[in-house]
Amino acid sequence: xxxxxxxxxxxxxxxxxxxxxxxxxEAVVLRFGKHVATKGPGLNWHFPxxxxxxxxxxxxxxxxxxxxxxxxPDGTVRKRTDESLMLTKDENIVDISFIVQYKIKNVEDxxxxxxxxxxxxxxxxxxxxxxxxxxxxxxxxxxxxxAEVEIETEKLIQSILDGYEAGISITTVKLQDVQPPERVxxxxxxxxxxxxxxxxxxxxxxxxxxxxxxxxxxxxxxxVLDAQAYRKDVVERAKGEAQRFRDLLKEYxxxxxxTRKRLYLETMQEVLAGMDKIIVDxxxxxxxxxxxxxxxxxxxxK
Numbered sequence: 001x002x003x004x005x006x007x008x009x010x011x012x013x014x015x016x017x018x019x020x021x022x023x024x025x026e027a028v029v030l031r032f033g034k035h036v037a038t039k040g041p042g043l044n045w046h047f048p049x050x051x052x053x054x055x056x057x058x059x060x061x062x063x064x065x066x067x068x069x070x071x072x073p074d075g076t077v078r079k080r081t082d083e084s085l086m087l088t089k090d091e092n093i094v095d096i097s098f099i100v101q102y103k104i105k106n107v108e109d110x111x112x113x114x115x116x117x118x119x120x121x122x123x124x125x126x127x128x129x130x131x132x133x134x135x136x137x138x139x140x141x142x143x144x145x146x147a148e149v150e151i152e153t154e155k156l157i158q159s160i161l162d163g164y165e166a167g168i169s170i171t172t173v174k175l176q177d178v179q180p181p182e183r184v185x186x187x188x189x190x191x192x193x194x195x196x197x198x199x200x201x202x203x204x205x206x207x208x209x210x211x212x213x214x215x216x217x218x219x220x221x222x223x224v225l226d227a228q229a230y231r232k233d234v235v236e237r238a239k240g241e242a243q244r245f246r247d248l249l250k251e252y253x254x255x256x257x258x259t260r261k262r263l264y265l266e267t268m269q270e271v272l273a274g275m276d277k278i279i280v281d282x283x284x285x286x287x288x289x290x291x292x293x294x295x296x297x298x299x300x301x302k
Contacts, residue, residue, distance in 0.1 A: 017048040024060040026107050029053075035108055055111060059104045062171055065118065067125050068097030069176065085181065086130045092138040095181050098150075100125045100157065101172040109167030120166060121157075125173075128156035138180075146175055 021027045021041045029037040031052045039054075046052040068084030071077050084095050102121060104110045114120045132152045136145060154173040161168045252259040 013048050017045045017052075019044055019046070019054055019056075021056060022058075024058050025056045026059045028055045028057065028107050028111055030055065035112065038107060055107075057104055057107050057110065059107060062101050062103050065100045065102070065121055065125065066097070067100065067122060067129070068095075083126060086133045088133055088138040088141060089135050090137050093181050094133065094138055094141055095177070095179050096129065096133065096141075096175065097177045098125075098129065098153075098173060098175045100170065101174075102168050102170045104167060105169040106167035109165050111167075113165045113167065117166070117168065120164065121161070121168060124157050124160040124164075125153070128153050128160060131156060141178055142180075146178065150175055 019027065020043055021039055023041045025041065027039040027044060028035060029039060029046050029052055031047070032050075036052070037046075046054055067080075069077050069079055079095075079097070081095070084097050085093055086096060088094055100121060110117060129149075132149055133141060136149060141149060150173045154170050157173065158170045161170070248259065248263070
């Protein structure tokens, strides 16, 4: 009777050693507190308590940690200034909240090398972000270098945790809210507005310069080309006149009287070409009444 009861109890005790490991988990089997095996997803068995115990860990699940703020189930967010306020390289205070996402990469290190995983990640993240911000100017943190801050912080957190052999892999560091402290935020907004005005004025000036400089260069080029064309025209004309003079001189030396008369006639032809002319023979010139062009006078009728 006692033997049968003992057998039933033994079977119940042995059956309690069966356990299921989910698809995103790994199970660490501990025998009297010492790690003896790591089991993957599926149905497994171990020596029941008190000989062995099982710790299940979500090795593929990405876990999320908020620093500088706390988000509650009802959707409200509360700032944690003891975590979020930090000093920049140029000795300004900046208020930063961010999220760290991580997962377990080695269950043995995760269980046995660190005592409080969440606190360890939080402390490492705070230390890393303060170091990165401490060597960054506040303007860079607020504007252009957010992505660089995230990357540097992620690498530094991972380096710290690897030094602890924590068995944790950092997947993402994402800045959520980066701004000056509330007491000086208005002044910082004024500075940011002034900076935007400066950039806008700079862009407008560059646009004007990009518009006017090509026009000025085009006008200058046109003036140079016009001057070159005018110079060439004057030079060629002068050469032509000089050559014509040389040709005339050559002809004049051959026949001075003929050349002189021809030049006179050509000049008179050019001068008188557009004029009305009346020719009076010299032999009768003294017998002709003075010529009065009555047809060209305007007759005034009173």
